[in-house]
Amino acid sequence: MSPIRSGGAKVGGFSSEELGLRTAALESALGTGGDELDYAHVGRARAVVDKVRERTSLSGDHTVVALAGATGSGKSSLFNTLVGADVARIGARRPTTSKPTAAVWGTGDAGELLDWLKVDARHVVPDGQHDRVVGSLDGLVLLDLPDFDSREASHRLEAERILELVDVFVWVTDPQKYADARLHDDFVQLLAQHESVTLAVLNQADRLPPDAVDACVADLRSLLSRDGIADATVLPTSVRTGAGIAELRQRIANSVAGRTASRQRLSADVVTIARILRKDVADDEVRADRLPRRDLDAALARAAGVPIVLDAVGRQYRRDALAHSGWIFTRWIGRRGADPMRRLRLDGSGGRQSKPVERGEADVRTSLGRSSIPAPSDATRSAVEVATRAFVQSASQGLPVRWGRAVDDAAEAGDETLADALDQAVLGTSLAARRPGWWFAANALQWLFGVVAVLGALWLLLLYVLSLLAIPPPETPLVGVVPVPTLMLIAGVLLGVLFALLARWLALIGARRRSSRIEGRLRKAIAAVTDERIVAPISAVLARHRTTREQLDRAGR
Numbered sequence: 001m002s003p004i005r006s007g008g009a010k011v012g013g014f015s016s017e018e019l020g021l022r023t024a025a026l027e028s029a030l031g032t033g034g035d036e037l038d039y040a041h042v043g044r045a046r047a048v049v050d051k052v053r054e055r056t057s058l059s060g061d062h063t064v065v066a067l068a069g070a071t072g073s074g075k076s077s078l079f080n081t082l083v084g085a086d087v088a089r090i091g092a093r094r095p096t097t098s099k100p101t102a103a104v105w106g107t108g109d110a111g112e113l114l115d116w117l118k119v120d121a122r123h124v125v126p127d128g129q130h131d132r133v134v135g136s137l138d139g140l141v142l143l144d145l146p147d148f149d150s151r152e153a154s155h156r157l158e159a160e161r162i163l164e165l166v167d168v169f170v171w172v173t174d175p176q177k178y179a180d181a182r183l184h185d186d187f188v189q190l191l192a193q194h195e196s197v198t199l200a201v202l203n204q205a206d207r208l209p210p211d212a213v214d215a216c217v218a219d220l221r222s223l224l225s226r227d228g229i230a231d232a233t234v235l236p237t238s239v240r241t242g243a244g245i246a247e248l249r250q251r252i253a254n255s256v257a258g259r260t261a262s263r264q265r266l267s268a269d270v271v272t273i274a275r276i277l278r279k280d281v282a283d284d285e286v287r288a289d290r291l292p293r294r295d296l297d298a299a300l301a302r303a304a305g306v307p308i309v310l311d312a313v314g315r316q317y318r319r320d321a322l323a324h325s326g327w328i329f330t331r332w333i334g335r336r337g338a339d340p341m342r343r344l345r346l347d348g349s350g351g352r353q354s355k356p357v358e359r360g361e362a363d364v365r366t367s368l369g370r371s372s373i374p375a376p377s378d379a380t381r382s383a384v385e386v387a388t389r390a391f392v393q394s395a396s397q398g399l400p401v402r403w404g405r406a407v408d409d410a411a412e413a414g415d416e417t418l419a420d421a422l423d424q425a426v427l428g429t430s431l432a433a434r435r436p437g438w439w440f441a442a443n444a445l446q447w448l449f450g451v452v453a454v455l456g457a458l459w460l461l462l463l464y465v466l467s468l469l470a471i472p473p474p475e476t477p478l479v480g481v482v483p484v485p486t487l488m489l490i491a492g493v494l495l496g497v498l499f500a501l502l503a504r505w506l507a508l509i510g511a512r513r514r515s516s517r518i519e520g521r522l523r524k525a526i527a528a529v530t531d532e533r534i535v536a537p538i539s540a541v542l543a544r545h546r547t548t549r550e551q552l553d554r555a556g557r
Contacts, residue, residue, distance in 0.1 A: 015263075016056065016263065019052065019056070019263055019266060019267055019270070020056075021554075022267070022270050022271070022274075022554065022555045023049055023052045023053070023266075023270055023555070025274075025551040025552075025554040025555040026045060026048070026049060026270055026273070026274050026277075026551070026552070026555040027049050028547070028551045029274070029277065029547075029548045029551035029552045029555065030042060030045055030046060030049070032544045032547045032548045032551070033277075033280075033281065033544060033545065033547075033548030035402075035406070036280070036281075036400070036402040036403045036405075036406050036544075036545070036548075037277055037280045037281075037402070037548070038277070038280050041273065041276055041277050041280065042277070044273055045273045045274075045277060047164075048269045048270060048273050051164070051165065051266070051269070052266045052269070052270065054116060055116075055165070055262060055266060056262075056266070058112055058113045058116055059108065059109070059110060059112065059113050060259065060262070061106075061108050061138075061139045061259065062104075062108060062110050062113055062139045062140070062141050063139055063140055063141065063167050063168060063255060063256045063259065063261045063262060064113070064117065064141045064143065064165070064166045064167045064168070064262070065140060065141065065142050065143065065166065065167065065168040065170060065252055065255065065256075065261075066100075066143045066145055066162060066163060066166040066168070066169060066170065067079055067142070067143065067144050067145060067170050067172050068145045068148060068159060068163060068169060068170065068171060068172065068187070069145075069147065069148070069171060069172035069173055069174075069183070069203075070147055070148065070149045070173065070177045070180055070182065070183060071147040071149055071150060072174065072176075072177070073147075073172045073173050073174045073177060073203055073204075074172065074174060074203040074204050074239060075088075075144055075145070075147075075172045075203075076088035076144055077203075077239040078172060078201070078203055078237065078239055078245075078248075079101070079103070079142065079144035080239075081239050081242075081245055082103075082142060082245070082248070082249060082252075083103045083123065083125055083142065084125065084126075085123070085125075087101060087103055087123045087144075088101045088144045098146055098152065098154075098155055098158075099119075099120070099121060099146065099158065100117075100119045100121065100143050100144060100145050100146065100158065100159075100162050101119070101121040101122075101123070101143070101144045102114055102117075102119045102121060102122045102123065102141055102142065102143050103122075103123045103124075103125050103140075103141070103142045103144075104122060104123070104124050104125065104140070104141050104142075105125045105137040105138055105139065105140040105141075105142075105256075106136075106137070106138030106139050106140070107138075108138070108139060110122075110141055113141065114141070116165075117143075117162065117165055117166075118161075119143065119162075125137075133246075133249050133250050133253040134250060134253070136253070136256070136257065137249075137252070137253050137256055138256070139256055139259070140252065140253075140256045142252070143162060143166065145158075145159045145162055145163070146158050146159045147159065148160065148163075148182070148183075148187060149180070149182050149183075163187070166265070167197060167255075167261040167262040167264075167265045168197045168198075168199070168252070168255050168261050168265070169194065169197060169198045169199070170199045170200075170201060170248075170252070171183065171187070171188055171198070171199070171200045171201065172201045172203050173200070173201070173202060173203065173220070174202070174203050174204040174207075175202065175204060175205070175207055175208055175212075175216055178202060178216060178219070178220045178223070179219070179220075179223060184223060184224075184227050188200075188224060188227045188229070194264075194265060194268040194269075195228075195229050195230070195231070195232075196264050196268070197255070197261050197264050197265050197268070198229060198232075199233055199235070199248075199251055199252075200220060200221075200224055200229075200232060200233065200234045200235070201234070201235050201236075201237050201244075201248060202216055202217055202220055202234055202235070202236045202237070203237050203238070203239070204237075204238060204239075205236035205237060205238045205243060205244065206238035206240050206241045206243065213236050216236075217234045217236055220232075220234050221234045233251070235247055235248050235251065270555055270556075271555065271556050271557075274552050274555035274556030275552075275556040277552055278549070278552045278553070278556055280400055280402070281400065281403070281545060281548055281549045281552065282398050282399050282400060282403070282545070282549070283398075283549075284398065285398075285399065285542045285545050285546055285549075286394065286395055286397060286398075286542065287539075287542070288395045288535050288538045288539040288542055289531075289535055289539060291391065291394050291395060292394070293391060293530065293535070295387045295390065295391075296387040296388060296390075296391045296530060296534070297523065297526060297527055297530055298387070299380075299383045299384045299386070299387035299388075300384060300387075300418075300422060300526050300529065300530055301522065301523055301526045302376070302380050302383065302384075303376040303380050303381065303383075303384050303419070303422060304373070304422035304423065304425065304426055304522075304526055304529075305373035305374065305376070305426065306426070306519065306522045306523070306526065308344070308373055308374065309344065309346065309373065309426060309431070309518070309522065310515045310518060310519055310522070311340075312340035312341055312343070312344055312346065313340075313341070313431060313511075313514060313515050313518045314511040314512070314514065314515045315340040315511075316339070316340045316341050317507065317510055317511040317514045317515075318504075318507045318508065318511050319339075319340070320435075320439075321436075321439060321503065321506070321507035321510060321511070322500075322503065322504065322507060324435075324439035324440070324442060324443045325438075325439060325442030325443060325446060325499070325500065325503030325506070325507070326446070326500050326503065326504075327446065327450075327496045327497055327499075327500040328446045328447060328449070328450035328496060329450065329496070330500075331446075341431065343372065344372050344373055345372040346373075346426070346427070346431055373423065373426065375419075376419075388411055388534065391411070391534065391538075392407055392408050392411045392538070395407050395411075395538045395542065396408070399545065403541070403545055406541045407538050407541050407542070410537035410538050410540065410541045411534050411537065411538055413537055414532075414533035414534070414537065417533075418529070418533055421529045421532070421533055422526065422529055425522075425525040425526055425528065425529045426522060426525065428525065429518075429521050429522050429525045430521065431518055431521075433514055433517065433518070436510060438506065442499065442503050445499060446496055446499065446500070449491075449492045449493075449495045449496035449499065450492060450496060451492075452488050452491065452492035453488065453489050453491075453492025453493050453496065454492070455485075455488055455492075456484075456485045456486065456487070456488025456489030456490075456491075456492060457485075457489050459484075459485030459488065460483075460485045460486060460489060463476065463485070
């Protein structure tokens, strides 16, 4: 396969500055999207970037024109005629040309340029040749290439290598081979978008009668149009009769005069490869930070144990509320159970114990800076995978396969440390809250009720002891028919119990409110982990895709 396969875009010449900007844009696109672009295309694009820099660093006063064609097309004879001397070797045995030969017009030094082209055979054309055209051929470097259909593989490869580097193509064919598939399919068609630097020659036209020459020229022009060169220029020439030589020389002189052929060729190369690479990116991409993520955050919250923590927060609130507002004689019972927050190592104590105990798994997790929240179940882990996969699919919607795979890899990159990050997010979230004011009021009332009940009980006990000792008791005040101590005991107990029941109801309401506030904090912390471990890496890939697309559009516009 020919190495010049590139397809392309029809472009005019760019200024040196514009060519530099487009080349920089192409290089930037390769830097941001190289791993997700087609590897073969990336290699060719890097070669184009290198070629632009190398060619533009060399002489800008020279234009390299290549005579390329099949075996027997008369390239070398045509070359010698244009040069005005027998420089290229001509023979009946094919192939004759094995290495490219250069002819240089003008006094400018083309040595560095020819070294870059790796052309050793060089001939300087005398000044007398300049008078044969309108204008000047100063700066022309004319190359006679090996046959691109040679039986020798090295000859074909050399021709293809040079064709990658020259500024102007002159396709030389003859009446027998002008429709050759190798010429059209592997060369002209694939470089057709370089139309502004392309010229076709029907050589050896003297072998045909005049009407046949016109027919062959028309047929060749039609073939070139089919190849993609809409306004193909076909010049019939004959080395033997000299027909068409002057016009061909003038056409070449026109290409040399503007000193823009090299930029036109390089511009076409840049635009061509940029448009090929553009097929490897989509026309748009989503914003990962704007995608729906409720299911993902919810799944990660469950995996982080947020429902367990919220349950512990609620139970802790009710436990503390009843410790302040429960009946004074029974509230100690509520303190017998384990502290829910301490059990999860979320009470801020770091797992410190008042007494030395045997270190278990929970204590080891504490020493490692971990909570004791139970590990997520298999169902919870599966829910995280499903939610993550759904989010990744939404983020990679419409992207080419390689970019979609990059998005998937970005989401999976933090999987190994995601569980630790979620645990640290919970540990780093403040679960503390201000004690409600009603706790202190309820505590004061319960103590008041308790004291009244105790005083009433002691008063009755005193009256009972006095009656046992047959000591006349003092007069007991009454409220209606009920003795005051009896009323104090009954009222203190009943009010304490009733208020404890009311406080229990208030504790349920407060626990729900406390859990709701803590849930907001925890979900915010979990969302931050989602941003850092999933959304941000995906956004980075999508940002690379956007930059790559924009730069390729800039290079190929």
